[in-house]
Amino acid sequence: MRKVLSFSAFLMLGLVLSQYLPAIAGSEYSIVKNVSNILLYVCLSFIMINVGREFEVDKTRWRSYAEDYFIAMATAAMPWFLIALYYVFVLLPPDFWNSWEAWKENLLLSRFAAPTSAGILFTMLAVIGLKTSWIYKKIQVLAIFDDLDTILLMIPLQIMMIGLRWQLIVVVLIVFLLLSLGWKQLGKYNWRQDWKAILLYSVLVFAITQVIYLVSKNLYGEEGSIHIEVLLPAFVLGMIMKHKEIDTPIEYKVSTGVSFLFMFLVGMSMPHFIGVNFAETHAGTHSVTGSQEMMSWGMIAVHVVIVSLLSNVGKLFPVFFYRDRKFSERLALSIGMFTRGEVGAGVIFIALGYNLGGPALVISVLTLVLNLILTGIFVLWVKKLALRSYTE
Numbered sequence: 001m002r003k004v005l006s007f008s009a010f011l012m013l014g015l016v017l018s019q020y021l022p023a024i025a026g027s028e029y030s031i032v033k034n035v036s037n038i039l040l041y042v043c044l045s046f047i048m049i050n051v052g053r054e055f056e057v058d059k060t061r062w063r064s065y066a067e068d069y070f071i072a073m074a075t076a077a078m079p080w081f082l083i084a085l086y087y088v089f090v091l092l093p094p095d096f097w098n099s100w101e102a103w104k105e106n107l108l109l110s111r112f113a114a115p116t117s118a119g120i121l122f123t124m125l126a127v128i129g130l131k132t133s134w135i136y137k138k139i140q141v142l143a144i145f146d147d148l149d150t151i152l153l154m155i156p157l158q159i160m161m162i163g164l165r166w167q168l169i170v171v172v173l174i175v176f177l178l179l180s181l182g183w184k185q186l187g188k189y190n191w192r193q194d195w196k197a198i199l200l201y202s203v204l205v206f207a208i209t210q211v212i213y214l215v216s217k218n219l220y221g222e223e224g225s226i227h228i229e230v231l232l233p234a235f236v237l238g239m240i241m242k243h244k245e246i247d248t249p250i251e252y253k254v255s256t257g258v259s260f261l262f263m264f265l266v267g268m269s270m271p272h273f274i275g276v277n278f279a280e281t282h283a284g285t286h287s288v289t290g291s292q293e294m295m296s297w298g299m300i301a302v303h304v305v306i307v308s309l310l311s312n313v314g315k316l317f318p319v320f321f322y323r324d325r326k327f328s329e330r331l332a333l334s335i336g337m338f339t340r341g342e343v344g345a346g347v348i349f350i351a352l353g354y355n356l357g358g359p360a361l362v363i364s365v366l367t368l369v370l371n372l373i374l375t376g377i378f379v380l381w382v383k384k385l386a387l388r389s390y391t392e
Contacts, residue, residue: 010260011372014267021268036268038206043262045202045234050255051122052182052238053193055140065141071321072145075337076114076153079314083110083307087360091303092292102288104160109289109356111157112347112364113311115150116143116337125336125379135329135386139336142318146337147231148175154347167216167226174228182236190242195254205234267372290357300359304366311367312338332385338378340371 025032087106088097096102122140130136152175155168191197209228217225295303315337319330351361 006260010263011267011375014264014269015369015372016267018268036265039261040265040269041206041209041230042199042202043258043265045205045230046198046258047122047262048231048234049198049201049205049238051140051144052235053241053243055144055235055239067321068138068141069145069149071318072142073149075116075142075315075317075334076146076149077314078317079113079311080107080111082310082314083113086110086307086310087289091360091363092288096288099288104157105287105289105356106360108157108161108347109351109360109364111150111154112351112368113307113314113340114146114153115347116146116315116339125382130383130386133386134325135332135336135382135389138322139333142333142337144235148179150347165224167220167224170226171228175232178232178236182239185240187240187242189240193241193244194246195251201237202234205230205237209233287355287357289360290355292358292360294362295359300362300366303359303363304370307363307367308370311340311371326389328385328389332382332389335378335385336382338371339375340368 021032022029084103084106087110088102092102092106122136122143125136125139152172155172158168159165209230213225213227316331316334318334318337319327322330322333351364
């Protein structure tokens with residue numbers, strides 16, 4: 001309990017700091033932000049390598065993983081569709097209901113609700129002692145597929161916004177090559193797996209993805225850059241290692257410390273929204289969402305609550321499957337998928353790059369913040385349901 005509350009406390013501390021950091025850092029803000037982003041991705045890589053190390057599958061049961069992918073895809077799609085409909089039919093005037101521009105902008109902006117935060121979720125479930133449970137093992141598969149589906153679907157969404165570019169096709173090919181490598185070489189390589197080695201691998205994964213991004217940016221500009229998130233490469237790297245269990249006090253302390261730092265940095269990565277007038281920020285842009293008038297903070301708060309409910313109701317999709325398990329286990333599995341984090345925040349950052357603003361952007365940011373704040377409660381709820389299931 002204390003550790004779960006500590007995770008939430010570090011998350012909140014980072015979130016508060018993210019709102020005042022521009023004023024505190026002043027002209028050095030960009031440097032501080034770059035350093036925090038580097039640390040965030042290294043920590044995420046560290047966590048995902050460890051998740052990949054523990055990802056053990058029976059290749060003879062590949063059909064069951066196809067079913068898992070369908071369930072994960074639907075679990076990501078339901079909140080996305082619900083929020084897209086809400087943004088169009090509730091936040092926009094009727095004049096825009098038949099506008100393709102309005103639909104494509106809101107389909108992109110609402111995608112923030114699709115991905116489960118695999119890094120945060122796996123870390124917190126392991127801390128509360130569910131590492132050997134069916135819930136943990138199944139959610140491990142679903143959350144990875146959930147994020148993978150989001151990464152893949154962002155490509156056609158970006159094509160809708162900017163048109164077909166060869167860089168996006170390259171990203172798709174890299175994703176499928178990584179997945180193929182992970183599947184074929186699963187648990188094959190007997191490499192060092194102490195915390196120092198994992199940290200070194202994490203830095204290397206981040207460095208390689210950054211080199212690809214910077215070289216492509218230098219050659220083709222920001223719009224033509226190839227950006228590969230560390231999430232999948234780090235996970236695949238962990239997959240191809242032959243798992244070794246290293247259970248020592250120093251390993252535990254380092255792993256916990258990296259997780260605490262990760263939670264703090266996720267909070268720090270949130271966009272600055274206190275005191276920001278998004279209507280002025282996006283003045284002169286031609287996006288439908290960016291041209292909408294801002295609402296009062298009270299009305300925005302109401303929409304944040306409704307959008308949060310819609311996003312989490314959509315995540316209950318797994319309850320209707322895995323009928324051989326108890327309802328409490330299936331409900332725990334679904335509630336575990338409520339957690340949001342780095343991938344959802346990345347969608348919002350992409351939306352900012354397309355000048356998508358107005359109340360929909362503010363509501364998206366604050367909904368993500370609210371779900372981050374509630375992460376500890378979600379995980380404790382999962383623990384309670386799991387204990388009930390296994391006690392019975």
